[in-house]
Amino acid sequence: MRQLPRILALGLLLLGAFVPEARALIGEERTHNLYYAPTNLTTGGEKIDQILNFIFWLTLAVFVLTQGVYIYYLVKYRRRPGHKAFYSHGNNTLEFWWTIIPTAIFLTLAIWGNRVWGELTQSPIPPDAVTVDIVSYQYGWDFRYPGADGKLGESTPTGFTVDNKFAVNPDDPAGKDDFNTTELVIPAGRTVHVLLRSRDVIHSFYVPSFRLYQDAVPGRTIKWVHFTVTRPAELELACSQLCGTGHYNMKAKIRVLPEAEYEKWHAEKSQAALAALAGS
Numbered sequence: 171m172r173q174l175p176r177i178l179a180l181g182l183l184l185l186g187a188f189v190p191e192a193r194a195l196i197g198e199e200r201t202h203n204l205y206y207a208p209t210n211l212t213t214g215g216e217k218i219d220q221i222l223n224f225i226f227w228l229t230l231a232v233f234v235l236t237q238g239v240y241i242y243y244l245v246k247y248r249r250r251p252g253h254k255a256f257y258s259h260g261n262n263t264l265e266f267w268w269t270i271i272p273t274a275i276f277l278t279l280a281i282w283g284n285r286v287w288g289e290l291t292q293s294p295i296p297p298d299a300v301t302v303d304i305v306s307y308q309y310g311w312d313f314r315y316p317g318a319d320g321k322l323g324e325s326t327p328t329g330f331t332v333d334n335k336f337a338v339n340p341d342d343p344a345g346k347d348d349f350n351t352t353e354l355v356i357p358a359g360r361t362v363h364v365l366l367r368s369r370d371v372i373h374s375f376y377v378p379s380f381r382l383y384q385d386a387v388p389g390r391t392i393k394w395v396h397f398t399v400t401r402p403a404e405l406e407l408a409c410s411q412l413c414g415t416g417h418y419n420m421k422a423k424i425r426v427l428p429e430a431e432y433e434k435w436h437a438e439k440s441q442a443a444l445a446a447l448a449g450s
Protein backbone atom coordinates (compact mmCIF):
# COMPACT_ATOMS: atom_id res chain seq x y z
CA MET A 171 0.00 0.00 0.00
CA ARG A 172 2.94 2.33 0.57
CA GLN A 173 3.64 2.08 -3.14
CA LEU A 174 0.17 3.34 -4.03
CA PRO A 175 1.06 7.04 -4.56
CA ARG A 176 3.92 6.02 -6.81
CA ILE A 177 1.77 3.67 -8.82
CA LEU A 178 -0.87 6.38 -9.17
CA ALA A 179 1.72 8.95 -10.29
CA LEU A 180 3.16 6.54 -12.84
CA GLY A 181 -0.35 5.74 -14.09
CA LEU A 182 -1.05 9.47 -14.52
CA LEU A 183 2.17 9.96 -16.45
CA LEU A 184 1.39 7.07 -18.78
CA LEU A 185 -2.16 8.30 -19.23
CA GLY A 186 -0.84 11.80 -19.93
CA ALA A 187 1.25 10.49 -22.79
CA PHE A 188 -1.88 9.40 -24.66
CA VAL A 189 -4.83 11.38 -23.30
CA PRO A 190 -4.54 15.19 -23.60
CA GLU A 191 -7.17 15.80 -20.89
CA ALA A 192 -5.10 13.81 -18.40
CA ARG A 193 -2.12 16.11 -18.95
CA ALA A 194 -3.96 18.91 -17.17
CA LEU A 195 -3.79 16.83 -14.00
CA ILE A 196 -0.01 16.64 -14.19
CA GLY A 197 0.66 20.28 -14.94
CA GLU A 198 0.50 23.00 -17.50
CA GLU A 199 1.02 21.68 -20.98
CA ARG A 200 4.21 23.04 -22.42
CA THR A 201 4.17 23.28 -26.13
CA HIS A 202 5.29 26.82 -26.75
CA ASN A 203 8.86 26.52 -27.88
CA LEU A 204 11.80 24.29 -28.58
CA TYR A 205 12.33 23.38 -24.96
CA TYR A 206 8.67 22.92 -24.07
CA ALA A 207 9.16 25.79 -21.65
CA PRO A 208 6.13 27.94 -20.83
CA THR A 209 5.73 31.17 -22.79
CA ASN A 210 8.26 33.77 -21.73
CA LEU A 211 6.68 36.69 -19.88
CA THR A 212 9.58 39.02 -19.12
CA THR A 213 11.49 41.49 -21.24
CA GLY A 214 14.82 39.97 -20.19
CA GLY A 215 13.63 36.41 -20.78
CA GLU A 216 13.83 36.94 -24.54
CA LYS A 217 17.60 37.17 -24.27
CA ILE A 218 17.74 33.90 -22.36
CA ASP A 219 15.56 32.25 -25.01
CA GLN A 220 17.87 33.50 -27.75
CA ILE A 221 20.78 31.69 -26.10
CA LEU A 222 18.73 28.53 -25.51
CA ASN A 223 17.49 28.48 -29.10
CA PHE A 224 20.97 29.09 -30.45
CA ILE A 225 22.32 26.18 -28.38
CA PHE A 226 19.47 23.99 -29.59
CA TRP A 227 20.10 24.61 -33.29
CA LEU A 228 23.86 24.44 -32.86
CA THR A 229 23.58 21.08 -31.08
CA LEU A 230 21.24 19.81 -33.79
CA ALA A 231 23.62 20.92 -36.56
CA VAL A 232 26.62 19.31 -34.83
CA PHE A 233 24.62 16.13 -34.26
CA VAL A 234 23.57 15.84 -37.92
CA LEU A 235 27.06 16.72 -39.13
CA THR A 236 28.96 14.27 -36.92
CA GLN A 237 26.48 11.44 -37.35
CA GLY A 238 26.39 12.08 -41.11
CA VAL A 239 30.16 11.85 -41.40
CA TYR A 240 30.18 8.79 -39.16
CA ILE A 241 27.58 6.92 -41.22
CA TYR A 242 29.19 7.99 -44.49
CA TYR A 243 32.55 6.47 -43.54
CA LEU A 244 30.90 3.46 -41.97
CA VAL A 245 29.41 2.62 -45.35
CA LYS A 246 32.36 3.78 -47.44
CA TYR A 247 34.91 1.65 -45.61
CA ARG A 248 32.71 -1.34 -44.93
CA ARG A 249 34.28 -4.76 -45.24
CA ARG A 250 34.39 -5.82 -48.87
CA PRO A 251 36.34 -8.44 -50.77
CA GLY A 252 39.43 -6.96 -52.42
CA HIS A 253 39.65 -3.95 -50.02
CA LYS A 254 42.37 -4.01 -47.40
CA ALA A 255 42.07 -2.26 -44.03
CA PHE A 256 44.14 0.90 -43.71
CA TYR A 257 45.58 1.94 -40.37
CA SER A 258 45.54 5.71 -39.75
CA HIS A 259 48.04 7.43 -37.44
CA GLY A 260 45.85 10.50 -37.15
CA ASN A 261 45.91 13.87 -38.83
CA ASN A 262 47.38 16.88 -37.07
CA THR A 263 45.56 19.44 -39.21
CA LEU A 264 42.22 17.84 -38.44
CA GLU A 265 43.11 17.53 -34.73
CA PHE A 266 43.98 21.22 -34.69
CA TRP A 267 40.69 22.35 -36.20
CA TRP A 268 38.41 20.12 -34.22
CA THR A 269 40.03 21.43 -31.07
CA ILE A 270 39.99 25.09 -32.08
CA ILE A 271 36.40 25.23 -33.37
CA PRO A 272 34.69 23.73 -30.28
CA THR A 273 36.91 25.88 -28.03
CA ALA A 274 35.82 29.00 -29.93
CA ILE A 275 32.16 27.94 -29.73
CA PHE A 276 32.32 27.29 -25.98
CA LEU A 277 34.13 30.57 -25.35
CA THR A 278 31.49 32.42 -27.40
CA LEU A 279 28.70 30.82 -25.39
CA ALA A 280 30.46 31.59 -22.10
CA ILE A 281 31.03 35.24 -23.00
CA TRP A 282 27.54 35.66 -24.45
CA GLY A 283 25.90 34.04 -21.41
CA ASN A 284 27.99 36.10 -19.05
CA ARG A 285 27.06 39.32 -20.87
CA VAL A 286 23.34 38.54 -20.75
CA TRP A 287 23.59 37.65 -17.06
CA GLY A 288 25.38 40.96 -16.47
CA GLU A 289 22.78 42.92 -18.44
CA LEU A 290 19.91 41.29 -16.56
CA THR A 291 21.32 41.57 -13.07
CA GLN A 292 23.68 44.56 -13.07
CA SER A 293 21.59 47.01 -15.09
CA PRO A 294 20.32 49.98 -13.07
CA ILE A 295 16.98 49.46 -11.35
CA PRO A 296 14.48 52.21 -12.26
CA PRO A 297 13.45 54.37 -9.28
CA ASP A 298 9.75 53.54 -9.78
CA ALA A 299 10.43 49.79 -9.44
CA VAL A 300 8.21 47.81 -7.08
CA THR A 301 10.35 46.33 -4.31
CA VAL A 302 9.27 43.09 -2.65
CA ASP A 303 11.14 41.48 0.19
CA ILE A 304 10.90 37.70 -0.13
CA VAL A 305 11.76 35.36 2.71
CA SER A 306 11.92 31.64 1.97
CA TYR A 307 11.72 28.96 4.62
CA GLN A 308 11.06 25.27 5.09
CA TYR A 309 8.47 25.10 3.45
CA GLY A 310 6.98 28.27 2.10
CA TRP A 311 7.40 31.89 1.09
CA ASP A 312 6.62 35.17 2.86
CA PHE A 313 6.41 38.48 1.03
CA ARG A 314 6.81 41.95 2.51
CA TYR A 315 5.81 45.16 0.74
CA PRO A 316 6.63 48.76 1.53
CA GLY A 317 3.53 50.74 2.55
CA ALA A 318 2.42 54.12 1.26
CA ASP A 319 5.85 55.66 1.93
CA GLY A 320 7.36 53.30 -0.68
CA LYS A 321 10.12 52.36 1.75
CA LEU A 322 10.73 48.99 3.31
CA GLY A 323 11.67 48.96 6.98
CA GLU A 324 15.28 48.01 7.64
CA SER A 325 15.99 44.28 7.90
CA THR A 326 18.95 41.98 8.39
CA PRO A 327 19.89 38.75 6.60
CA THR A 328 19.86 36.89 9.91
CA GLY A 329 17.98 37.23 13.21
CA PHE A 330 14.65 35.72 12.18
CA THR A 331 12.40 34.74 15.08
CA VAL A 332 8.86 33.39 15.40
CA ASP A 333 7.57 36.89 16.15
CA ASN A 334 9.84 38.65 13.69
CA LYS A 335 9.66 36.53 10.57
CA PHE A 336 11.22 39.20 8.36
CA ALA A 337 14.04 40.05 10.79
CA VAL A 338 13.10 43.73 10.67
CA ASN A 339 14.35 46.49 12.90
CA PRO A 340 11.21 47.27 14.99
CA ASP A 341 12.44 50.82 15.65
CA ASP A 342 12.66 51.83 12.00
CA PRO A 343 9.71 54.17 11.29
CA ALA A 344 9.83 53.27 7.55
CA GLY A 345 8.67 49.77 8.45
CA LYS A 346 5.55 50.81 10.35
CA ASP A 347 3.26 50.71 7.31
CA ASP A 348 4.84 47.69 5.62
CA PHE A 349 2.55 44.74 5.05
CA ASN A 350 3.00 41.01 4.45
CA THR A 351 1.36 38.51 2.16
CA THR A 352 1.72 34.84 1.30
CA GLU A 353 1.29 35.42 -2.43
CA LEU A 354 3.42 37.45 -4.79
CA VAL A 355 1.35 40.22 -6.34
CA ILE A 356 3.12 42.39 -8.90
CA PRO A 357 2.22 44.81 -11.70
CA ALA A 358 2.69 44.09 -15.39
CA GLY A 359 4.82 46.53 -17.36
CA ARG A 360 6.78 47.85 -14.41
CA THR A 361 10.11 46.66 -13.04
CA VAL A 362 9.93 44.45 -9.97
CA HIS A 363 12.93 44.26 -7.68
CA VAL A 364 12.97 41.28 -5.33
CA LEU A 365 15.16 40.92 -2.28
CA LEU A 366 15.76 37.26 -1.54
CA ARG A 367 16.52 35.84 1.88
CA SER A 368 16.25 32.48 3.57
CA ARG A 369 15.35 31.71 7.15
CA ASP A 370 16.98 28.26 7.23
CA VAL A 371 18.54 26.45 4.27
CA ILE A 372 19.21 27.22 0.59
CA HIS A 373 16.01 27.64 -1.39
CA SER A 374 15.53 28.82 -4.92
CA PHE A 375 13.27 31.42 -6.46
CA TYR A 376 12.27 29.77 -9.72
CA VAL A 377 9.71 31.06 -12.20
CA PRO A 378 10.08 29.35 -15.59
CA SER A 379 7.78 31.88 -17.30
CA PHE A 380 10.13 34.66 -16.14
CA ARG A 381 13.24 32.67 -17.19
CA LEU A 382 14.45 33.35 -13.69
CA TYR A 383 16.28 31.11 -11.29
CA GLN A 384 18.06 32.47 -8.25
CA ASP A 385 19.04 30.78 -5.00
CA ALA A 386 18.16 32.35 -1.66
CA VAL A 387 21.06 31.73 0.69
CA PRO A 388 20.81 31.87 4.48
CA GLY A 389 22.80 34.75 5.97
CA ARG A 390 22.63 36.82 2.78
CA THR A 391 20.27 39.22 1.07
CA ILE A 392 20.32 38.73 -2.71
CA LYS A 393 19.68 42.16 -4.13
CA TRP A 394 20.30 41.89 -7.87
CA VAL A 395 17.16 40.16 -9.14
CA HIS A 396 14.88 42.48 -11.05
CA PHE A 397 12.57 41.85 -13.99
CA THR A 398 9.68 43.34 -15.93
CA VAL A 399 6.68 41.16 -16.69
CA THR A 400 5.05 41.99 -20.01
CA ARG A 401 1.44 41.04 -19.32
CA PRO A 402 -0.95 39.97 -16.53
CA ALA A 403 -0.81 36.30 -15.57
CA GLU A 404 -1.51 33.79 -12.83
CA LEU A 405 1.54 31.71 -12.09
CA GLU A 406 3.15 29.63 -9.42
CA LEU A 407 6.41 30.18 -7.60
CA ALA A 408 8.12 26.91 -6.78
CA CYS A 409 11.28 26.32 -4.78
CA SER A 410 13.89 24.74 -7.00
CA GLN A 411 16.46 23.54 -4.49
CA LEU A 412 15.84 20.23 -2.78
CA CYS A 413 15.49 21.75 0.69
CA GLY A 414 13.93 18.94 2.75
CA THR A 415 10.98 16.60 3.00
CA GLY A 416 8.41 19.33 2.28
CA HIS A 417 10.26 20.69 -0.75
CA TYR A 418 7.66 19.37 -3.19
CA ASN A 419 5.03 21.55 -1.53
CA MET A 420 7.05 24.76 -1.23
CA LYS A 421 5.13 27.02 -3.51
CA ALA A 422 3.26 30.30 -3.64
CA LYS A 423 0.84 31.96 -5.98
CA ILE A 424 2.07 34.71 -8.29
CA ARG A 425 -0.49 37.20 -9.57
CA VAL A 426 0.66 39.65 -12.20
CA LEU A 427 -1.97 42.39 -12.37
CA PRO A 428 -2.57 45.29 -14.75
CA GLU A 429 -0.83 48.29 -13.21
CA ALA A 430 -4.01 50.12 -12.12
CA GLU A 431 -5.30 46.98 -10.42
CA TYR A 432 -2.01 46.50 -8.68
CA GLU A 433 -2.07 50.09 -7.44
CA LYS A 434 -5.56 49.51 -6.06
CA TRP A 435 -4.51 46.27 -4.35
CA HIS A 436 -1.43 47.95 -2.89
CA ALA A 437 -3.39 50.96 -1.61
CA GLU A 438 -5.96 48.70 0.08
CA LYS A 439 -3.28 46.58 1.71
CA SER A 440 -1.25 49.50 3.00
CA GLN A 441 -4.35 51.28 4.29
CA ALA A 442 -5.33 48.13 6.17
CA ALA A 443 -1.80 47.98 7.60
CA LEU A 444 -2.06 51.63 8.73
CA ALA A 445 -5.50 51.03 10.23
CA ALA A 446 -4.20 48.01 12.16
CA LEU A 447 -1.35 50.15 13.40
CA ALA A 448 -3.70 52.91 14.57
CA GLY A 449 -5.89 50.33 16.30
CA SER A 450 -3.06 48.73 18.24
Ligand SMILES: [Cu+2]
Pocket residue numbers: 306307308372373374409410411412413417420
Ligand atom coordinates in the same frame (compact mmCIF):
# COMPACT_ATOMS: atom_id res chain seq x y z
CU1 LIG B 1 12.90 25.23 -0.60
